[in-house]
Amino acid sequence: QLQLQESGPGLVKPSETLSLTCTVSGGSISSSSYYWGWIRQPPGKGLEWIGSIYYSGSTYYNPSLKSRVTISVDTSKNQFSLKLSSVTAADTAVYYCARHSPAAGTPFGYWGQGTLVTVSS
Amino acid sequence: EIVLTQSPGTLSLSPGERATLSCRASQSVSSSYLAWYQQKPGQAPRLLIYGASSRATGIPDRFSGSGSGTDFTLTISRLEPEDFAVYYCQQYGSSPFTFGGGTKVEIK
Numbered sequence: 001q002l003q004l005q006e007s008g009p010g011l012v013k014p015s016e017t018l019s020l021t022c023t024v025s026g027g028s029i030s031s032s033s034y035y036w037g038w039i040r041q042p043p044g045k046g047l048e049w050i051g052s053i054y055y056s057g058s059t060y061y062n063p064s065l066k067s068r069v070t071i072s073v074d075t076s077k078n079q080f081s082l083k084l085s086s087v088t089a090a091d092t093a094v095y096y097c098a099r100h101s102p103a104a105g106t107p108f109g110y111w112g113q114g115t116l117v118t119v120s121s
Numbered sequence: 122e123i124v125l126t127q128s129p130g131t132l133s134l135s136p137g138e139r140a141t142l143s144c145r146a147s148q149s150v151s152s153s154y155l156a157w158y159q160q161k162p163g164q165a166p167r168l169l170i171y172g173a174s175s176r177a178t179g180i181p182d183r184f185s186g187s188g189s190g191t192d193f194t195l196t197i198s199r200l201e202p203e204d205f206a207v208y209y210c211q212q213y214g215s216s217p218f219t220f221g222g223g224t225k226v227e228i229k
Binding site: 049100102106113 | 122152154156158167171177209211216217218220222223
């Protein structure tokens with residue numbers, strides 16, 4: 001059974017960079033046709049897609065965050081990571097990692113449990 | 122960017138009743154790449170429906186999706202106690218992928 005697990009600091013200071021890692025188990029991140037994405041949800045609010053990456057390193061991002069986002073992959077560790085720079089309180093959210101397959105026409109079918117990141121001094 | 126508008130914001134129903142949730146897109150959703158998710162407090166969203174009408178693995182047949190173009194519907198034929206939650210639609214046909222604002226199905 002595929003499992004995803006987010007990890008990283010739960011508290012980040014304003015103007016600093018948020019860094020999270022998603023570890024994939026029960027399957028290979030290098031599986032063809034699957035993309036690996038990040039989605040966030042501010043407390044009490046809706047969901048926002050941040051961006052996605054293929055195991056080859058190909059990425060695509062939400063234009064609303066593109067200038068501050070970097071997603072990378074480490075196939076040797078079966079992990080992918082999110083960096084969000086110049087954070088403000090508006091970036092406080094639960095961050096989820098998830099798998100989807102554009103080629104197969106399937107959306108986010110597997111999700112991590114999510115990790116709350118609070119931006120505060 | 123495709124904006125998804127869900128209605129109603131809150132649906133108050135009793136167990137055993139039928140729930141009908143709407144999701145309207147600001148432009149046509151490519152290839153009917155429209156999904157529905159269920160989210161309970163403190164949990165990640167769970168995929169219910171993809172491709173507008175295909176149930177995800179393990180999803181009970183009381184959940185059904187329909188629609189195309191800009192108008193989509195999620196129907197829960199008979200509400201079970203575990204179905205009271207927030208439901209989100211999402212389009213994944215064009216980037217950026219976008220989600221609706223959600224419909225909360227609460228116990229009346």
